[in-house]
Amino acid sequence: MTPSGTTSGAAPQRAGRDSGAQPAWELLLPAAAAPARRRGRALQEALREAVRTGRLASGTRLPSSRALAADLRVSRGLVTEAYEQLTAEGYLRSDRGSGTWVSDAVRTARAAAAPGPRAPEGSEPCDSGATVDFRPGVPDLSLFPRAAWAAAQRAVLAELPHQALGYPDPRGLPVLRSALAAMLTRRRGVVVDPDRLVVCSGVAQAATLLGFVLRERGHGRVGVEDPGSPEHARLFASTGLETVWLPLDEEGLSPEPLTQAGVRAVVVTPAHQFPSGIAWSAERRGMLLDWARSVDGYVLEDDYDGDFRYDRAPVGALQGLDPERVVYTGSVSKSLAPGLRLGWMVVPESLTDEVVERKRTMDLGHPALDQAALAFMVTGGGYDRQLRRCQRVYRERRDALLAALEKYFPGTSVTGIAAGLHVIARVPARYGPTERFLAEAARVGVSLRALEEYGTARPADGAVRLVIGYAHLTPTAIAAGLGRTAEALG
Ligand SMILES: Cc1ncc(COP(=O)(O)O)c(C=O)c1O
Missing domain, CATH: 1.10.10.10 (Winged helix-like DNA-binding domain superfamily/Winged helix DNA-binding domain)
Structure with missing residues (x-):
């Protein structure tokens, strides 16, 4: 043509x-x-x-x-x-x-x-029109397997007995809990008894459920990673718990701040720390569990993107090392779509009854048809296929991002492991300062975020540190966004 x-x-x-x-x-x-x-x-x-x-x-x-x-x-x-x-x-x-x-x-x-109610901040399509939004943590929603999900829904509607449409077990449908238990054991090394797996509305609800239970048990504060996800602090605040920033180094949480903070519960992202991108060292994982045992405390392990690792097999879940101290949580938000609001938590025996009762009083259980459809996909292999597909696409986009950074901002280094849906880029000081960099990018319709927005550290070397989400952007959009930013900076 x-x-x-x-x-x-x-x-x-x-x-x-x-x-x-x-x-x-x-x-x-x-x-x-x-x-x-x-x-x-x-x-x-x-x-x-x-x-x-x-x-x-x-x-x-x-x-x-x-x-x-x-x-x-x-x-x-x-x-x-x-x-x-x-x-x-x-x-x-x-x-x-x-x-x-x-x-x-x-x-x-x-x-x-098109014209509906205003969407939450940053939830517009990111690579359409003139705007390129490098927001972290967003999967490519166009990869949602519509045909497979529709087939799963048809199949479960045809097969589910009428009783399954009543109020579900607040822990979730047994068929889904068994399917998830097998998958989490196989893929992430989680130790799971299906009776202690609770299906919930994503990691967000898992944190909220745990927050309420801890509050009832007399906890007043929870430790969060610094830098970390702002969502963690907001979720715990909604349950009446204060959060305490705990500074990270390149291996994970360091022991002193943890012991000095006076908390007995922390939330961590050890497989791929959000946002720094490091994987916690084996030593720090062990240290964290020793600490939890010593204070009779708990660790919430947020495994938000643990399935996506591009250079080797993902590091197994921390929970496998001590299922009685770690509450493990994950969701389909990065693999299928956050809009499904489908996730899971694996709860230590000592907390199970309280968490399940909280889930029951919060919403009388999770929507049954969605649970059944996910079970169908997991047991039939469709969920694994979807993970493989996302992995291929996201790896390619990560490569495209690294190439574009090298082309438009020579000397930029990317830290953290090759995993997940975002990277941390350290752009040389000659492109700074950070405020000017972000403002010039915004002027040409490119939305970028500084690492400083996610924690308390303010490095003084003048470099521009960015948290860049890439999974939802095509290689063309990635190159266009960074190219336009470089041009705007002159
Ligand atoms: C680190 C981290 N954990 C958890 C969540 C919330 O995940 P979910 O959709 O499973 O509630 C997010 C959302 O972006 C996140 O960035």
């Missing part, structure tokens, strides 16, 4: 409506020119983005795989694979033998999202 759109038969038409302006098929050309190893994925991403941003409107008929492959000069198999993948995800629909169209479901989703 030529960029002018005069093609050898791939001219798109609309199904059942006026054909209107032709979609710009040339937007697929850069993907077709990607290195062979990445070409298939690049083609899928470009098509997905074109549908998401509306450049390919719902109802648009796509060219036949043969015609598009010829125009793009790629193998027909790549195009077929892209069509199949996007059909499975719900972006496209195909009628065997008669063609492939951009799905109406996409239009519906977009229209539904």
Whole structure:
């Protein structure tokens, strides 16, 4: 195909409506020119983005795989694979033998999202239009396996007995607790008795449930990592607990501040510390557990993105070392979607009854159909497939981010392990100071955050330290955002 759109038969038409302006098929050309190893994925991403941003409107008929492959000069198999993948995800629909169209479901989703109530800060689509928001902790919501989730929901609706639609066990459906117990043992080395696993609304509710229980037991304060997630402090505050910052070094929490803080409970992110990105050393993990035993205390292990490690197998959960001192929690927020509000906590025996009773009085249990659908995905292998898929995509985006930092801000170093959905970048002082860096980025529609926003430390070397989320941004958006920032800084 030529960029002018005069093609050898791939001219798109609309199904059942006026054909209107032709979609710009040339937007697929850069993907077709990607290195062979990445070409298939690049083609899928470009098509997905074109549908998401509306450049390919719902109802648009796509060219036949043969015609598009010829125009793009790629193998027909790549195009077929892209069509199949996007059909499975719900972006496209195909009628065997008669063609492939951009799905109406996409239009519906977009229209539904359009004018509604104001979304919470930063929850807008991040790589559309002129804005590039490098907000940390956000997965790519377009990777949500719509087809697999729909199939799981259909299957459970057909199979679930009527009784399963009554108030659920406040711990969660037995079928999901068993499935999660097996998965967490296999993937994260968690020691799980399904009777002590509580299904809840994400890590957030796990922290809240634990906070209320600790408060009732007489705790007044909880230790949080510094730097750390601002959400932890807010969640515990909602239960009446104060939080105490505990400074980290490159190995984890250091012993002295912990013993001096006078707390008997802490929340930590040892597999991939948020936000610094370090993995706690084995020594500090042991030290933390020794401390918990010595004060008859508890550790809340927030395993928010522990599944994603790009250079080696993830470090196993701390909980496996002492299931009676560690409350383990995780969720599907990074692997499926935060909007599902589905998570789990594995509770020490000494806390189980109180946590389960709190969960019962808080909401009488978690929605049963979603639980059953997740159980279906976990036991059927769909959840593992999704994790593998996210892992591939996020690794590629991390690589793209590192390459863009090197290109636009030479001398930048990235700290922390190769894992998760964000990195910490230390940009040389000549690009600073931090306030100017962030302001210039904002001026050109790029939203970046300084590490200082997440803790109390104020390093004096003049370098700009950034917490950069990349998982929700395409390589193109990542490069564009950093390129524009570099240009604005002059
Ligand atoms: C470190 C950390 N823990 C927990 C959460 C909340 O996770 P969930 O959606 O599972 O409640 C977040 C949210 O971004 C987070 O950044």
